[in-house]
Amino acid sequence: MSSWWRSVEPAPKDPILGVTEAFLADPSPDKVNVGVGAYRDDNGKPVVLECVREAERRIAGNLKMEYLPMGGSVNMVQETLKLAYGENSEFIKDKRIAAVQSLSGTGACRLFADFQKRFRPDSQIYIPVPTWANHHNIWRDAQVPQRSYHYYLPETRGLDFAALMDDVKNAPDGSFFLLHACAHNPTGVDPTEVQWREISYQFKVKGHFAFFDMAYQGFASGDPERDAKSIRIFLNDGHFIGISQSYAKNMGLYGQRVGCLSVLCEDEKQAVAVKSQLQQLARRMYSNPPLHGALIVSTILGDPDLKKLWLKEVKVMADRIIGMRTALRESLEKRGSTLSWRHITDQIGMFCYSGLTPEQVDRLTNEYHIYMTRNGRISMAGVTTGNVGYLANAIHEVTKSA
Amino acid sequence: MSSSSSPSDRRLSALARHLSSPAESPVAGVSASITSSDVGSVFSHVVRAPEDPILGVTVAYNKDPSPVKLNLGVGAYRTEEGKPLVLNVVRKAEQQLVNDRSRVKEYLPIVGLAEFNKLSAKLIFGADSPAIQSNRVTTVQCLSGTGSLRVGGEFLARHYHQQIIYIPLPTWGNHPKVFTLAGLSVKTYRYYDPATRGLDFKGLMEDLGSAPSGAVVLLHACAHNPTGVDPSLQQWEQIRQLMRSKKLLPFFDSAYQGFASGSLDKDAQSVRIFVADGGECLVAQSYAKNMGLYGERVGALSIVCKTADVAGKVESQLKLVIRPMYSNPPIHGASIVAAILRDRNLYNEWTIELKAMADRIISMRHQLSDALRARGTPGDWSHIIKQIGMFTFTGLNAKQVAFMTKEYHIYMTADGRISMAGLSSRTVPHLADAIHAAVTRVV
Numbered sequence: 001m002s003s004w005w006r007s008v009e010p011a012p013k014d015p016i017l018g019v020t021e022a023f024l025a026d027p028s029p030d031k032v033n034v035g036v037g038a039y040r041d042d043n044g045k046p047v048v049l050e051c052v053r054e055a056e057r058r059i060a061g062n063l064k065m066e067y068l069p070m071g072g073s074v075n076m077v078q079e080t081l082k083l084a085y086g087e088n089s090e091f092i093k094d095k096r097i098a099a100v101q102s103l104s105g106t107g108a109c110r111l112f113a114d115f116q117k118r119f120r121p122d123s124q125i126y127i128p129v130p131t132w133a134n135h136h137n138i139w140r141d142a143q144v145p146q147r148s149y150h151y152y153l154p155e156t157r158g159l160d161f162a163a164l165m166d167d168v169k170n171a172p173d174g175s176f177f178l179l180h181a182c183a184h185n186p187t188g189v190d191p192t193e194v195q196w197r198e199i200s201y202q203f204k205v206k207g208h209f210a211f212f213d214m215a216y217q218g219f220a221s222g223d224p225e226r227d228a229k230s231i232r233i234f235l236n237d238g239h240f241i242g243i244s245q246s247y248a249k250n251m252g253l254y255g256q257r258v259g260c261l262s263v264l265c266e267d268e269k270q271a272v273a274v275k276s277q278l279q280q281l282a283r284r285m286y287s288n289p290p291l292h293g294a295l296i297v298s299t300i301l302g303d304p305d306l307k308k309l310w311l312k313e314v315k316v317m318a319d320r321i322i323g324m325r326t327a328l329r330e331s332l333e334k335r336g337s338t339l340s341w342r343h344i345t346d347q348i349g350m351f352c353y354s355g356l357t358p359e360q361v362d363r364l365t366n367e368y369h370i371y372m373t374r375n376g377r378i379s380m381a382g383v384t385t386g387n388v389g390y391l392a393n394a395i396h397e398v399t400k401s402a
Numbered sequence: 403m404s405s406s407s408s409p410s411d412r413r414l415s416a417l418a419r420h421l422s423s424p425a426e427s428p429v430a431g432v433s434a435s436i437t438s439s440d441v442g443s444v445f446s447h448v449v450r451a452p453e454d455p456i457l458g459v460t461v462a463y464n465k466d467p468s469p470v471k472l473n474l475g476v477g478a479y480r481t482e483e484g485k486p487l488v489l490n491v492v493r494k495a496e497q498q499l500v501n502d503r504s505r506v507k508e509y510l511p512i513v514g515l516a517e518f519n520k521l522s523a524k525l526i527f528g529a530d531s532p533a534i535q536s537n538r539v540t541t542v543q544c545l546s547g548t549g550s551l552r553v554g555g556e557f558l559a560r561h562y563h564q565q566i567i568y569i570p571l572p573t574w575g576n577h578p579k580v581f582t583l584a585g586l587s588v589k590t591y592r593y594y595d596p597a598t599r600g601l602d603f604k605g606l607m608e609d610l611g612s613a614p615s616g617a618v619v620l621l622h623a624c625a626h627n628p629t630g631v632d633p634s635l636q637q638w639e640q641i642r643q644l645m646r647s648k649k650l651l652p653f654f655d656s657a658y659q660g661f662a663s664g665s666l667d668k669d670a671q672s673v674r675i676f677v678a679d680g681g682e683c684l685v686a687q688s689y690a691k692n693m694g695l696y697g698e699r700v701g702a703l704s705i706v707c708k709t710a711d712v713a714g715k716v717e718s719q720l721k722l723v724i725r726p727m728y729s730n731p732p733i734h735g736a737s738i739v740a741a742i743l744r745d746r747n748l749y750n751e752w753t754i755e756l757k758a759m760a761d762r763i764i765s766m767r768h769q770l771s772d773a774l775r776a777r778g779t780p781g782d783w784s785h786i787i788k789q790i791g792m793f794t795f796t797g798l799n800a801k802q803v804a805f806m807t808k809e810y811h812i813y814m815t816a817d818g819r820i821s822m823a824g825l826s827s828r829t830v831p832h833l834a835d836a837i838h839a840a841v842t843r844v845v
Contacts, residue, residue: 137725
């Protein structure tokens, strides 16, 4: 009797997570990992925030490990909505937001995609070019057809605003759009506030639905309120939006898988209905979400001192990254590179879309043991005062003949 | 904005703001006409979903103010004092994790914590399982039993030639929903015989015998939920032979290993006889009950393949199912399990605590059975002792169940399933009174 699975093909390696695998396998002492978007301190070490350690100390020993409700921790969700919608948001007061705890940002996007498929089966999703690779997988597995809209302009290494607006105008009325609330992944290119207002206005004209993926609130500018500006603009303009929020980066809770999916509804009754349907989708995927990470979040955000500490620690992380952007750019300019590197400091958040070609990236890996994704995306979190010179030198070497 | 205004006041004034002053384009001069986003939400047609029948029981229980209320709904273990239990070994393992400052919370790999996966496979298949030794088992960490079933179901829907799964009648309420959303079509096979309150073995063999070749068959490894009725070892052997002869693919749901008989090895026998014949199968494991880790969502999906090469390819495809669902699984619960399973002392302590839980449940079965006999409650209640695991399928009908909830504040699922883990010596008499009343007064 032969295997049922004889015909199963080996799947291709995940392009992002595969980079770290390759990095770990490399024995070179000079190796640098600027692949995965996980924060590192200036010694290149992963960081557990002090506010998180303190929260864990408080939680351990007291813990009952009962099932959370299908919609997750109510406390955690409430605190999380405040971050996105505003501390005194009328939408929270009026209970108009359908919200459930999710498995970080991925889980929130997937729940929304499944919900979209079930209740708007004729809809499709407009996704920016480029975007985080897994976005495509998520909406594909939810069986929602995908379209793309212009976003990144390679010539300027900035936003292709005119083409973006054209795509918004040309899309059929009532289209669904995926927007990165701040710190666009992988480019680091965000619309300005003025541009966001125009996008919001055009969305109103067209009746489009805006779904925000906010994975870096606090991490982009250092100020969570500032990083939520795009969302607040849309809310003010009366849109009924959806939001995916993640604590993976801004609270360093990566492996705990903590996030939140919210959908703004017309009224409380509708919010109850939508939430109940989101819960049904969760029930069929994992029944109810994991407890530990949610407790950490609600412990921190529910305690004014811990929350203050968290905000301070987020700013430290964001500031270090902003500092490394400046250092990398200056390092390249000092080496006499004739190319423009201002995009390194113009871009924001964890990632820099360097403009390096796949061939140049391969040279960086093969000759210099520098690991990044082949689209030229550099995770600035992996840059330190210790390696920024080496990195700048290598980039200069592979680009100077370009 | 006045804080004393009502939600509808605020809604109206927001709407008025949009309607009264023509919205101006930031680009100047152009005003927007009323658009569909002023008219309403794109999800306004969504209706409220019915309460989950199992989890809804706890919701109703929580609302009840009665001091004698009893929650026999969800299968979550309770102590003799009626309290949830965090195992001592779990506390110890957690303390270890908290004290270890070198621990970080980075992303796990897509397939989860490697050590956890290895140890979980050994737990269900046996430490010296030849299948493990020849590397033909792939194990991936998933979100408890539900997550393991869903990931396994989705894998089958994509890669397996026969997309039908047979589930026993009855089964855990969430099974058909999980598999349907995974993309499989769901059929049933006879399992429970209401006349005997035992196994309808003849019906089971007939239905599996007439299933199309290659169909997937869901099997409860032990402590069938909701009935508590398990095949004997001899019956399992006959099921195995029939399934292999018809090339039916076994998909085990193992949510109660160690919890059923008190012995981890004994409760894994059904799975192990299938693996021992060299054939392939899927196994979903949960640590929710046997390690009391409910809310941490810890489980594993194992696929036993013919060869190591096939197992490698299968694992790579499982990753493609997982990545667009939640990228990688949560770290905390798996770390606790690994800490316990890898340490001989903690492991032994765990087996003792596990046996204590199983024994308490068996004791509750005997106490309830004795209490009904003492009241002279009509009917044969021997199934209370014969059934195994956390649940008893009482045989009470929906009207009787509703009566017990209304008059005695006893909460259970409408199919008459009670969680023995929710009982204590103190509350058995109240339950016995309620059953007696229901059986004598409600038909």
